[in-house]
Amino acid sequence: MIELEGVPELVDPVMVAAFEGWNDAGDAASTAVAHLEREWKGEVFAALDAEDYYDFQVNRPQVFMDDGVRKVTWPTTRLSVIRVEDSDGKGKRRDLVLVRGIEPSMRWRSFCNEILGFAHELGVELVLVMGALLGDTPHTRPVPVTAVTSDPDLARTMNLEESRYEGPAGIVGILQEACTHAGVPAASLWAAVPHYVSQPPNPKATLALLNRLEDMLGVRIPMGELAEDARAWQLGVDQLAAEDSEVAEYVQSLEEARDTAELPEASGEAIAKEFERYLRRRDGAPDGGTAPGTAPYRRESGTQPPPPKPGGEPPRPGDSDEDGEE
Numbered sequence: 001m002i003e004l005e006g007v008p009e010l011v012d013p014v015m016v017a018a019f020e021g022w023n024d025a026g027d028a029a030s031t032a033v034a035h036l037e038r039e040w041k042g043e044v045f046a047a048l049d050a051e052d053y054y055d056f057q058v059n060r061p062q063v064f065m066d067d068g069v070r071k072v073t074w075p076t077t078r079l080s081v082i083r084v085e086d087s088d089g090k091g092k093r094r095d096l097v098l099v100r101g102i103e104p105s106m107r108w109r110s111f112c113n114e115i116l117g118f119a120h121e122l123g124v125e126l127v128l129v130m131g132a133l134l135g136d137t138p139h140t141r142p143v144p145v146t147a148v149t150s151d152p153d154l155a156r157t158m159n160l161e162e163s164r165y166e167g168p169a170g171i172v173g174i175l176q177e178a179c180t181h182a183g184v185p186a187a188s189l190w191a192a193v194p195h196y197v198s199q200p201p202n203p204k205a206t207l208a209l210l211n212r213l214e215d216m217l218g219v220r221i222p223m224g225e226l227a228e229d230a231r232a233w234q235l236g237v238d239q240l241a242a243e244d245s246e247v248a249e250y251v252q253s254l255e256e257a258r259d260t261a262e263l264p265e266a267s268g269e270a271i272a273k274e275f276e277r278y279l280r281r282r283d284g285a286p287d288g289g290t291a292p293g294t295a296p297y298r299r300e301s302g303t304q305p306p307p308p309k310p311g312g313e314p315p316r317p318g319d320s321d322e323d324g325e326e
Helices: 025-039 108-122 152-158 171-181 203-217 226-242 245-266 269-281
Strands: 014-020 043-047 062-066 069-073 078-084 094-102 126-135 145-149 186-194
Touching: 014 025, 014 108, 014 171, 025 078, 025 094, 025 126, 025 186, 025 203, 078 108, 094 108, 108 171, 126 171, 126 203, 145 152, 145 203, 152 186, 171 186, 186 203, 203 226, 226 245
Parallel strands: 014 094, 014 126, 126 186
Antiparallel strands: 043 078, 062 069, 078 094, 145 186
16 A cells, blocks of 8 residues: 555545656657746656666666765656646636656566555556657648547547557556556547657647646646747747758658648648637636537546556557557
């Protein structure tokens, strides 16, 4: 049994997790959780024992000076809690449990079970794990964010894609499956990062993940300078691409392919969603509105979680999928 001293009773808690490493292209997902922790002043209440899950030759500890005293920071996964006041603009509160760390080097099943122990103890109603992968997507277009689940009931309730991926998995997919098999509704959010500009940071992908999280939970997330950083990032990549004719030609081919594939969506649903987000964020508009027909997830009292179903996560670059789906 996990003892959580000092953690208050939470209201409609949702766990949001991200991990550095294989599932974190451009550091987009881990930066998104770090942003939430910083903007909402998350309070760390637990940390997993680094000795149990990390190979220190792979993830090395960091030595730093603190007022003239040498200290060591060990790689680990930490949990924090934030209280989101007036989450729906009508005085409703919703709390978040943030999980931020590094993909473990070993004992993944025990790692997931420990996180699930916290989720059960805190009464978490939904687990959302964020990730980012490299893809054939142009940096000049909106970042594609795919939300998938292996839970068919949750897919219908939140209008998510059912995962049919088969292949190598990272901790994002493994944790999602562990939650589903434990009876905890779970989904993963994936941002596609241009493979030709994969180095971190990627504030545009981070912003896209947070926008999608905002829509799913029905809360207004303070974005700070992320929008400005995203614009600056795109301008910087524009300049680099302009200096190389081959790169510029390749980006143009990606743009044409993307525009052709998404022309119907660009003229309809996508524009509507962006306009709804604008209205929510407009000065004087209530915070936390949601798109029509996509109410934020809140488990009804007395309902039972759906049974576990097989699933996975979107493929990484180089992985194959017979269905051709992420």
